[in-house]
Amino acid sequence: MDFNDDKHLDVCQNIEAGLRVQYELHPELTDKKCIFALDSAKVAIKKEFGYAKNEGVIILDYTQGIIDWCVNIGLERIGKVNNLTLKEYISRIEKIRKSVKLHSSLGGPREYYEFIKRYV
Numbered sequence: 379m380d381f382n383d384d385k386h387l388d389v390c391q392n393i394e395a396g397l398r399v400q401y402e403l404h405p406e407l408t409d410k411k412c413i414f415a416l417d418s419a420k421v422a423i424k425k426e427f428g429y430a431k432n433e434g435v436i437i438l439d440y441t442q443g444i445i446d447w448c449v450n451i452g453l454e455r456i457g458k459v460n461n462l463t464l465k466e467y468i469s470r471i472e473k474i475r476k477s478v479k480l481h482s483s484l485g486g487p488r489e490y491y492e493f494i495k496r497y498v
Contacts, residue, residue: 386462389455389470394498396447397474401491404440409482409490415441416475419448420468426453427464 384390401407418437422445424430435445448471455462481490 384470384473386460386466386470389451389462389467390474391498392451392455393448393471393474394494396451397444397478398491398494398498400440400443400447401488401495403443407440407491408487409478410487411438411441412444412478412490413475413482414438415444416448416471416478419445420471422449423452423456423467423471424464427456429464 397412401412414436415438418435418441421430421433422435424433425435426449437445452464452467456464456467478490481493483489485492
């Protein structure tokens, strides 16, 4: 499934909007830290639903906002909007994570931000 045929594309867009804000608030935020934050966000949202009890949420400089943003979107959307499940939500975070990783491999340390700021 790619972005074009995703029935929860709006969730991906919501996540990306929050990432853009964090990149703009924190010029020191790099794609690598963003990837790390998205991994932590997956654990954090699982914990909100009683899973991942033995996993830790690790916070690096400038990553707390991404984690909080992803958790808040998850709490608003999971089970409420279009019957989005926790598994589906985590797969959207992972999809964004893969996009960050792809774009970061193309250039500088904030290449993903350079990409999304044109669209979000």
